[in-house]
Amino acid sequence: MTDGEAADQPAEVLERWQRAARGWSARADEIRDFGMPVSAWLIDELHLQPGQRVLELAAGPGDTGFMAAELVSPGGTLLTSDAVDPMLEIARERADKLGIGNVEFKVLDLQWIDLETASVDAVVCRWGLMFASDPGSALQEMRRVLRPQGRIALAVWAEPEENPWATIPTRALVELGHAEPPDPSAPGMFVLADADRLRSLLDEAGFVEPVVERIGLHRADPSVEAYLSGTTDLSAPFAEVRERLSDDEWAAVARRVGELTAPFTTEDGGLRFPACSLGAAASS
Numbered sequence: 588m589t590d591g592e593a594a595d596q597p598a599e600v601l602e603r604w605q606r607a608a609r610g611w612s613a614r615a616d617e618i619r620d621f622g623m624p625v626s627a628w629l630i631d632e633l634h635l636q637p638g639q640r641v642l643e644l645a646a647g648p649g650d651t652g653f654m655a656a657e658l659v660s661p662g663g664t665l666l667t668s669d670a671v672d673p674m675l676e677i678a679r680e681r682a683d684k685l686g687i688g689n690v691e692f693k694v695l696d697l698q699w700i701d702l703e704t705a706s707v708d709a710v711v712c713r714w715g716l717m718f719a720s721d722p723g724s725a726l727q728e729m730r731r732v733l734r735p736q737g738r739i740a741l742a743v744w745a746e747p748e749e750n751p752w753a754t755i756p757t758r759a760l761v762e763l764g765h766a767e768p769p770d771p772s773a774p775g776m777f778v779l780a781d782a783d784r785l786r787s788l789l790d791e792a793g794f795v796e797p798v799v800e801r802i803g804l805h806r807a808d809p810s811v812e813a814y815l816s817g818t819t820d821l822s823a824p825f826a827e828v829r830e831r832l833s834d835d836e837w838a839a840v841a842r843r844v845g846e847l848t849a850p851f852t853t854e855d856g857g858l859r860f861p862a863c864s865l866g867a868a869a870s871s
Contacts, residue, residue: 601671603823608673610820615648615677617817622713624804625864626651629711629740630658632798632868638662639708642732644697645669645715649678655711656687666707668695697725705734712741714864717779726792733871739794743779745801745863750776751851752806752860756818756825759843765828765836785867794869802866808858811845 611618619626629651635641635658643652646667656665667682669675672694682690695701697712697719710729719725729739747754753776760766769775779785782799789797808814819826829837851858 603827604671605673606826607821607823608671608677610826611647611674612677612680614817614820615650615681618648618821619650621804621806621862622651625713625742625802625866626654628800628802628866629713629742629868630654632740632866633709633711633738635659635663635709640664640666640706641709641711642666642700642702642707643668644695644700644710644712644729645718646678647674647713649681651711651713652678652690653682653685653687655709656690660689663689665690666693666702667691668693670694670696698728700728700732702732704731707732708734708737710737710739710741712739714742714744716741717743717776718774720774722779723788723791726788726794730793730871735871737871738868739789739871740866740868742802742864742866743785744776745865746780747777749861749863751847752814752862755844755847756815756822759840759847760825760828763836763839763843765832765840780865782865785865789867789869794871797867797869799865799867802864804862804864806858806860806862808860810857811841811848814848814858815841815844 633655635655637659639659640663641652641655641659643649643665646652646669649667652665652667667678667690675692675694679692697715698721710733716722716725733739744750757766757769761768786797786799808817819829832840848858851860853859
């Protein structure tokens with residue numbers, strides 16, 4: 588995903604996620620490895636026990652939830668969900684490949700979770716809440732489906748300046764006149780980058796003892812070309828712009844991206860970007 592991707596309910600946005608599913612499937616292992624520090628933090632904060640029922644929202648490839656599935660076994664279950672079935676199908680395929688049997692799958696919306704009140708012991712959502720058009724309502728829904736003393740753990744992205752891997756492609760498009768600057772107040776990667784706001788939203792939704800921490804990670808790519816290829820696969824908005832550019836226009840974009848990524852070039856010609864996520868956890 589790149590800076591400026593927006594979010595959840597409008598049909599055209601759901602369609603973008605559907606189109607992106609093929610790329611997410613092809614790069615699921617890369618996504619898992621990139622996000623592992625965040626996934627590990629989230630799972631640790633859930634304090635899971637055997638026999639519990641865990642809900643993962645905006646699951647994508649599902650690997651964060653799969654870590655939970657192991658911890659609640661025996662007797663526990665994972666409910667893996669996403670807003671669009673093509674994304675959920677990636678998780679189905681990966682669960683089958685990994686031999687995870689205590690998992691169910693369901694298409695669910697962050698802001699209207701079609702589950703009974705107090706029906707799960709824990710909710711995990713990695714990099715999904717910031718795409719909700721009303722994150723406060725989404726958090727209220729998460730609390731509604733949690734049992735008393737249940738746990739929530741979620742992750743959103745920290746400030747754009749701390750995630751150049753996500754902002755550089757959009758910056759190049761904007762500078763060259765191929766895209767409009769992203770609206771910082773609209774749903775998207777960085778709309779919840781303020782830790783104080785995130786903590787306040789948890790408070791307002793009725794959660795208690797919220798904790799918000801910064802989690803460092805990094806993204807590595809073997810070349811600028813590989814970086815652009817990955818961005819095109821994972822970001823439907825970026826791919827849409829790529830499709831309408833001429834060869835010369837795309838070459839100019841690639842050159843500008845090369846210039847912008849120069850500070851992150853390694854000795855072997857690859858790229859290594861810093862990244863930062865916010866992890867938040869609380870009890871119901």
